[in-house]
Amino acid sequence: MSLEIKNLKKKFGERTVLDGISFIIPPGDILFILGTSGTGKSVLLKNIVGLLKPDGGEIWLDGEEISRLSEEDYFLIRKKCGMVFQHPALFDSLTILENVAFGLRRHYPNLTEEEIRTRVKKFLSLVNISDVEEKLPQQISYGMQKRVSLARTVAIEPKVLLFDEPTTGLDPVTTNAINQLIKNLSRTLKTTSIVVSHDMHCALDIADKIVVLDKGKVVEFGTPAELKKSKVKLVQDFLAEVH
Numbered sequence: 065m066s067l068e069i070k071n072l073k074k075k076f077g078e079r080t081v082l083d084g085i086s087f088i089i090p091p092g093d094i095l096f097i098l099g100t101s102g103t104g105k106s107v108l109l110k111n112i113v114g115l116l117k118p119d120g121g122e123i124w125l126d127g128e129e130i131s132r133l134s135e136e137d138y139f140l141i142r143k144k145c146g147m148v149f150q151h152p153a154l155f156d157s158l159t160i161l162e163n164v165a166f167g168l169r170r171h172y173p174n175l176t177e178e179e180i181r182t183r184v185k186k187f188l189s190l191v192n193i194s195d196v197e198e199k200l201p202q203q204i205s206y207g208m209q210k211r212v213s214l215a216r217t218v219a220i221e222p223k224v225l226l227f228d229e230p231t232t233g234l235d236p237v238t239t240n241a242i243n244q245l246i247k248n249l250s251r252t253l254k255t256t257s258i259v260v261s262h263d264m265h266c267a268l269d270i271a272d273k274i275v276v277l278d279k280g281k282v283v284e285f286g287t288p289a290e291l292k293k294s295k296v297k298l299v300q301d302f303l304a305e306v307h
């Protein structure tokens with residue numbers, strides 16, 4: 065499924081956060097978004113899933129302009145386009161199993177209890193989690209909560225996945241497992257992915273294209289090889305970190 069952003073604008077009061085962002089992602093591609101803290105990366109993803117409404121511009125998903133849909137229509141969009149949030153935001157009073165099952169029950173009402181359990185376990189194991197299905201979120205570590213929230217979104221099997229810093233704060237082994245998972249989803253299920261990340265090393269390794277944002281604008285866009293030759297100072301600063 066393709067995703068195209070055209071001249072997207074978003075202000076909070078007088079402060080312009082997104083100042084005309086445009087890019088296109090072909091089906092099955094992995095796009096990394098890099099940018100310093102506070103530059104509008106999370107705001108951009110929230111506009112795509114309809115949690116924030118843009119002040120201008122268009123968002124095209126699978127040939128449909130989705131930025132002005134009603135809340136009911138967004139329910140259907142979220143089955144096609146899922147977001148993994150920067151902070152886990154699990155339901156405190158639901159077990160890990162029920163947290164992951166929640167979206168599955170809503171989007172796939174015909175699944176049996178057994179099918180739901182099987183699916184929950186499969187996606188938890190993909191993010192290296194086992195034996196905590198009956199625990200509550202506050203009984204597991206932050207890094208585990210982050211992985212559960214990733215499993216919860218991926219279990220719905222959307223064709224477009226948005227990951228907001230999926231590996232920030234995780235150990236190197238889990239970071240690697242999650243990066244491989246993103247790569248495998250894109251290769252085997254042809255999922256189109258956007259990954260917001262500070263991890264230039266990983267971006268160069270698994271991205272098809274990289275967008276660099278600065279002060280609400282796209283300052284660089286290209287393949288990892290193209291990025292390595294960039295003349296843009298901010299890009300060079302990001303690259304310096306991997307040498």
Ligand SMILES: Nc1ncnc2c1ncn2[C@@H]1O[C@H](COP(=O)(O)OP(=O)(O)OP(=O)(O)O)[C@@H](O)[C@H]1O
Pocket residue numbers: 076081099100101102103104105106107108150
């Ligand atoms: N709901 C909101 N209301 C008002 N301002 C907001 C809101 N959400 C975000 N902002 C502002 O928009 C700017 C961009 O925020 P955003 O969270 O997108 O940054 P980011 O690039 O994701 O940063 P980080 O790398 O730290 O996660 C910030 O100045 C933030 O304060």
Ligand SMILES: [Mg+2]
Pocket residue numbers: 105106107150228
């Ligand atoms: Mg953010």
